[in-house]
Amino acid sequence: MSDLDAYRAKAAAWLASMAPTYGRDARKGLSEADDLALGRRYQKAKFDAGYAGINWPTEYGGQGLGHLEKVTFDAEEMKHGFPSFYFGISLGMPVPVLMQFGSDKDFVKERVLKALQGEEIWCQLFSEPSGGSDLAGLRTKAEPDGNGWKINGQKVWTSWAHYSDYGVIVVRTDPNVPKHKGLTYFWVDMKAPGVTVRPIKLAGGDSHVNEVFFDDVKITDDHRMSPVGGGFAVAIATLMIERYVATDSAGFGPHLDLFVQLAKDIALNGRPAIEDGRIRQQIARNHAMRSGLDSINVRARLMMQAGMMPGPEGSLNKLVAVRSRQKLSELALDLQGSGGFLFDEHASPKEDWASSWINAPTGRIAGGSDETLLNTIAEKVLGLPQDHRPDKGIPFNQIPA
Amino acid sequence: MTILYDEGQQAIATESRRVLEARVGKEALLPLLETVGEYHQPFWDTAKEQGWTALALPEADGGLGLGLIELGLIAHQAGRSISGAPFLTSSFGAAKAIELFGSDAQKGRWLPGLASGTTIGAIAFAAGPDALPRQPDVTLTGDRIDGTLRGVSAGLAADVAIVLANGPGMPVLALVHLDGVQRVAVPSFDNSRLIADLGFSDAPAETLVVGDAARTAALHILALQSVVTAHEQTGGAEALMEIARDYALTRRAFGQPIGAFQSVKHRIAELYGLVELARANCIHAAAREGATDFITAAAAARLSATEAYDTAARDCIQIHGGIGVTWEIGLHLHMRRARSLAIEQGSSLFWEDVLVDQLAGETA
Secondary structure, X not given: OOXXXXXXXXXXXXXXXXXXXXXXXXXXXXXXXXXXXXXXXXXXXXXXXXXXXXXXXHHHXXXXXXXXXXXXXXXXXHHHOOOOXXXXXXXXXXXXXXXXXXXXXXXXXXXXXXXXXXXXXXXXXXXXXXXXXXXXXXXXXXXXXXXXXEEEXXXXXXXXXXXXXXXXXXXXXXXXXXXXXXXXXXEEEOOOOOEEEEEEOOOOOOOOEEEEEEEEEEEEHHHEOOOOOOHHHHXXXXXXXXXXXXXXXXXXXXXXXXXXXXXXXXEEOOEEHHHOHHHHHHHHHHHHHHHHHXXXXXHHHXXXXXXXXXXXXXXXXXXXHHHHHHHHHHHHHHHHHHHHOOOOOOOOOOOOHHHHHHHHHHHHHOOOOHHHHXXXXXXXXXXXXXXXXXXXXXXXXXXXX | OOOOOOHHHHHHHHHHHHHHHHHOXXXXXXXXXXXXXXXXXXXXXXXXXXXXXXXXXXXHHOOOXXXXXXXXXXXXXXXXXXXXXXXXXXXXXXXXXXXXXXXXHHHHHHHHHHHHOOOOEEEEOOEOOEOOOOOOOEEEEOOXXXXXXXXXXXXXXXXXEEEEEEOOOOEEEEEEEOOOOEEEEOOOOOHHHOOEEEEEXXXXXXXXXXOHHHHHHHHHHHHHHHHHHHHHHHHHHHHHHHHHHHHHHHOEEOOEEHHHOHHHHHHHHHHHHHHHHHHHHHHHHHHOOOOOOHHHHHHHHHHHHHHHHHHHHHHHHHHHHHHHHOOOOOHHHHHHHHHHHHHOOOOHHHHHHHHHHHHOOOOO
């Protein structure tokens, strides 16, 4: 047994022992507040058992292990339906970026430890009402205010902002230069005066995203995480982390095993649906696509482990996986026919086909729309020309409306 | 578990690409389309001279003792350049069948020649759309075989074929010496594949595997070949994606490069996705040789590589517009090869069924 197999076996045993207390069945019927409280206790249990911050430095309370251990643990953890998604963004992007770019090391260490133990949650304040794909076109501004800054504006689509203690934010500090050059990156206290969070109910009935308003929110300069005007680079660094955190070949929908099981259980034309060629083709195609993504993701982690920069193919995951999940979810509902109408808006998109289907459009838009991702591949990877961009090179405050 | 290529493997990729780009070009390949029974001799001479024929065979049998990962890298480059003969895969399949299921005498008789490339092998299992027929078109009686196998790639040149035959109430995997066998050339859309109908009449054959194990063995051979072919398809798709990209950067319309139009650039970006998925599946499958999930991994590689090459052929020609459909530009070489490789070793219809049987816990 390799070291990694041994690690997997130990993690699997620990996770199985936690399942009765924190897993799928334990969560049934809980209010969101109770589920979050359970999630915080589960996160603390992970920390105590050495499964929080698996690939983070030990000086910040992590385990100092590799990406392979992290992905191994995640794959095992996914099987039990634990309430860990409240911490997914927090520990995925903002806190790692804080570790990398935060200036006050004692403060950073305290925040990281609290985040790892589920006591504090961080959010990521990037998108705005005027544009999500065009990140550098954001309008929320920070103006000099005494020794610090004063923030005014609005962010949107901020996951878990309503539970967050802190957030990382990109704002415009200079409207007189081209759009990429006038941005600065800060952290903010989400409980500070002037911060207002309003949940947005999404099409599927769920409301984990929010609008966040900033009205004369005052922060000191030690909140700054980039040079003044150098915020876009840190924002891109954040999104690069996201690329490798957001790697689920199921497109954040159900595992293909669930579809295979459904096809075995349901009869179509008097035979198990698994014997129907149309169903078989979709199973095969989806498996081939997912196994390709899995291989890409494992190779990316092997490269990181070896100190190499992973290839750009990592950007394919969300593009390819989510739209496939969308179609497969439609087919799963077709397969159930009149038995497929039942809808539980609190069901998990990872386990329920209707929930997966109705929430799939969010996945194709959040974190870079399909079209934006295709443009990025075409331009950054293949070297094809940029689109016509009338705002290019001109000061932000002179861009035609 | 997948792998990262080590330095030696990267060197195989670089060197084989350099050699093939220097020696194989469309000028030599285009005329082969208009003759039946000819292949690109310099390609095969190169394969022999470079040791590619011996690469994945055991050292004890005259091979170099490497495996699917290394042969896959060669096949990828051959796919980029459009290989001039089908033998790299067909001989490999025959040699693996003899290595895995043959007697010491059979190994001694055939493997050194297959490893050096002086002997050419073929795999002949298919009956029409069924790559692994339950009722093969040939029958083995004692040590004699009768019947006709249609559409055998490399069939016009092969010295030895591995066939799946009806035996006494059960399937048999057998070795057939092709001396004196009737070969009828099949004029094809991809003539350098040397496709033939092989007619056996009381031809001498040697049994390798009998019973249900014969089908399992045949599937394993097809899977090994399919991983090689999938690399070749991925190489072809990759080349087409690059050709499309380069053309979109230089060809101008409406005052700008056509690659500046999203309908074109997104089409090429989608090709990139298909190529990378196929590549990732190929690397994974090559690394799973000998593992319990090898058939599953091979099927995934095969399906994604076929989709990548077919799509790349369609879209690359489309992006070229009128020039893309001319004989001289040669994009149809890839289009033809995409289809012949899609059929050899079983089409997507076959591999979809194999894959679902594996995933659903049933056997083929």
